[in-house]
Amino acid sequence: MTDTGPASGPDSGPDTGPNADQAAYWQSRAGQKWVTHQATLDRLFENVLAATLARAAPQPGEKVLDIGCGTGASTRALAEAIGPEGHVTGIDISAPLIDLARARVTGPQASFLRADAQTQSFAPEHDLLFSRFGVMFFDDPVAAFANLRRAAKPGARLAMICWGPMPDNPWFRLPFKAAVERLGRPSPLPEFAPGPTAFKDIDRVTGILRDAGWSAAEGEEVEIPLLPPQVLHEAAEFACLIGPAARTLQEKDGTEDDRSAIIEATAALLSQYRRDTDLTIPARLILYSARA
Template sequence: MSNADQEEFWTSDAGPNWVAQQENMDALLAPVLDLLLDRTPLKSGDTVLDIGCGTGVSVAAAARIVGTKGHVTGLDISQTMLDLAAQRTTATNASFLKADAQNHSFHTSFDAIISRFGVMFFNDTVAALANLDTALAPGGTMTFAAWGPAPQNPYFMVPAKAAIGVLGEMPKVDRTLPGPFAFEDSNRVLGMMTRAGLGDPGVETVHLDLTPPGDATETAALLLKIGPAQRAIAHHEADAAATARVQEAVANAISQFDTDLGLRIPACIHIYSARKPA
């Protein structure tokens, strides 16, 4: 079973938006990348596979840690995002691979597999994790960052509620299906990791603040391009006037997170980990 729908979505739909907003998204999610790398036991000389590497910020960060004696391979299903990743990554110890991690035949073993929000979109998560395990060297580690429970992530829920307040209700979605919250239930995910045969599966739940680079108005404009507000606008086929009202409502809603340091949006992040027996 392939992830063709996800490939189309991240190449032709979401991918161009992420490319256009790459700097803003990197700044917003920087605390999550820092957390992921802090929890990943990388060392100089390691070989790393980055799943769902997107536009490459995590590849570049991991490449700095493993040094010139190591290597990082960034894998993504979206050519749109990989094109920018290759363009902006200057590290000589990094490369990129367009592939579906669920069924790609890996001929290289890696010391570590990492992912920042890149593992929640598999059609068959158990099959995907089992396949990734074949790419892990004995004693190697997997470390994945995924969104925790939706109600604890106002980055999604606050703009969604604001958009619904302006445009009306959206169809209910099954959050266990491929999407940002497919890994929110840690017990369910740990069960899938066990069924996939991963060694020593575990999870740590961390609360942190996301750090959007702009003020409430600028961040609202970003959230109208990526996330639930954008989907609400598309679903309701909102015109320019309605879209402007949504942006104003989102800006007003997220202004509650304004601090002396700028916007700080609370987030709940699951860090999943596994280690292959040596």
């Protein structure tokens, strides 16, 4: 593809900034899983992306910043919505994810930038700032959203979707339950440490947005079905590959026998969500919005 606009310059070197730990993580084997399993992840979050796009309402001709764009599914959908007169820049801290996004999404209205959204210098030219699960990993979220505020035109919209608490999300909770029963609990993490559920508290996140200079900050809990692999064992195996069960297996030096037992237990737990020939997993998520 041909990169245009602000994404056409060199990478911004996020590996030594305030989110260097996240940069290292997303360059590691853990991040590589998102490249290897791109198609499965795109399908898993298909309904999530659709709901976020409906809330964001991208318009033809708009300029959009796709924060934490990953392997490009959201960037491609945004490019289709804004049409040939618009432009979307996908930004992500992970080189492997950005490389795949560049390969997948073609056309002059989309470009990509490997950079840290917390520190990258942006021109105030965007009509919409968008994120599907891409904003929960900042070392300093107030600083990050203040920086993103500088990317927005006056009156620009912010629309993003984040995970709710783990106990409300069986996709995380059930594999973790199986892993803990087999191996014991891993070491606890700080409640709001950068990670998937860091933005689970609506009052906290809307406060972060206000402190960062955004107005009309709101959060709404929504329930959206995830679309995992339809073979139950494959769904369980995938659920144990990315998330708290995988962390538990790694920290506890789990064996292949442990992994197999955890997958079998997870399959049994997930079976409650099979309806006829369909398997969907309910997810409790939070849609956030704000204005510049």
